[in-house]
Amino acid sequence: MPKLSQEIDSRIPVTVLTGFLGAGKTTLLNHVMTANHGEKIAVIINEYGEVGIDNQLVVGADEEIFEMNNGCICCTVRGDLIRILNELMEAKNGNSHRKQVHFDRVLIETTGLADPAPVAQTFFVDENIAEQYKLDAIVTVVDAKHAEDQLDKGHEAQEQVAFSDVLLVNKVDLISEEELHKLEKRLKIMNPAAKLYRTEQSSVDLKKILGINAFELDKKLELDPDFLNSHEDDHEHDDEVKSIFFREDRPLDLDKMERFLKEWLTEHGADTLRYKGVLHINGVKQRIIFQGVHMLFASAPDRNWKSDEIPRSEFVIIGRNLDEAWFKSQFAACVAS
Incomplete structure (x- = not known):
């Protein structure tokens, strides 16, 4: 544990970005990576599926993205988080076989199914990590359109709200003022200490989420007295939730x-x-980015395919009770003749 001191805290600040599936975390991450804030940010992305998609959807961060796939950051790959944080610091200090990297802060984007509490624990229970990194804040993006249903059905969504320091109520343009007021009232009851901001397209003043020194361990211990003592196997996911990954070069x-x-x-x-995901459409020079939540769907052309990359379609579906065989066969039939 770091010692209390009157000296300036020189540890690297870490922001944990969480929120249920489709809330707008990657959109927010893109805002951070393209904003003119003058800082270098190392990004750690954790995805639920076997193969990562988010790294392809984050702009301007090819060398700063570190992926952890095939597991939830609060479960099977938590050891990977510690390993990557240690490797990052070694590379920053020039003590690694890897190329030296320079960064001012770290941003961790968790999978939409992650409980943020075990992620936060890492910065207190691992002595080496605690000496080098400081947990700045847990920022939770809330999908205003689907939040009520997600909070009713999913304990992960409830945990994300409960442990948040900042709540970004996103997609406020998709619901009425009455519905928004009702949701905000519910969120404030669940977590009265969190700062709450309304957003569209996850657009927010970065001064409200970065460098705010908002994480207070004492308050988290009041919420969960066993916060520093819980084990990795305490957190379980709904067995009905699964991910299906698709890849096609044609x-x-x-x-x-x-x-x-x-x-x-x-x-x-x-x-x-x-x-x-990303789609390779016959006769189209650009990548087609598409994403959605439930019935809400959006797609748009992105950049041209690079000369050194193989155009291919890659996307992931996360849901409950999905018939993988049906999805695979339907997708296979979409290949151009």
């Missing part, structure tokens, strides 16, 4: 893909918690 037919999406969302939209 170009896709646009009309076929649109029909597949329409049928998928009509038949399985309610069970589809989150989906996102």
Whole structure:
């Protein structure tokens, strides 16, 4: 544990970015990475699926992205978090076989199914990490459109709100003022100590989420007296939740893909918690980025494919009671003739 001192805290500040599936975490991360804040930020992304997608959706951060896949950051890959943080510091200090890196702070984006409490524990129970890093804040993005249902059904969403220092109520343009007031009242009852800001497209003044020194251990211990004593196997996920990953090097037919999406969302939209990825469409020079939550879907052309990369479609679907065989067969039929 770091010693109390009157000296300036020289540890690297860490912001944990959490929020349920599809709330807008990656959009917020893009705002941070493209903003003119003058800081170098190392980003650690944890994804629930076997193969990562988020690193492809974060702009301007090719060399600063560190992925942890195939597990929840609060469960199977928590050791990876400690390892990566240690490797980052070694590289920063020039004590690594890796290229020296320079960064002023770390931002950790957790999977939408993560309980943030075990992530925060890492910065207190691991002595080496506690001496080098300081947990600055836990920022939770809340999907205003789907929050009520998510809070009713998912204990992960409740934990994310309860342990947050800052709540970003996102997508406020998609609900009425009456619905928004009701949601905010519920959130304040769940976590009266958290700062609450309304956002659209996860756009927020970064001074409200970075360098705010908001994480207070004493308050977290009041919320959960066993905060520093809980074990990794205390956290369990809904067995009905699974991820399906798709990859295809051959170009896709646009009309076929649109029909597949329409049928998928009509038949399985309610069970589809989150989906996102990159599509390689026949005859289109740009990557097509698409993502959505339940029935809400958006897509747009991105940059051109680079000369040194193989154009391919990669995307992930996270949901409950999904028929993987059906999805795989429907997707396979979308390959261009």
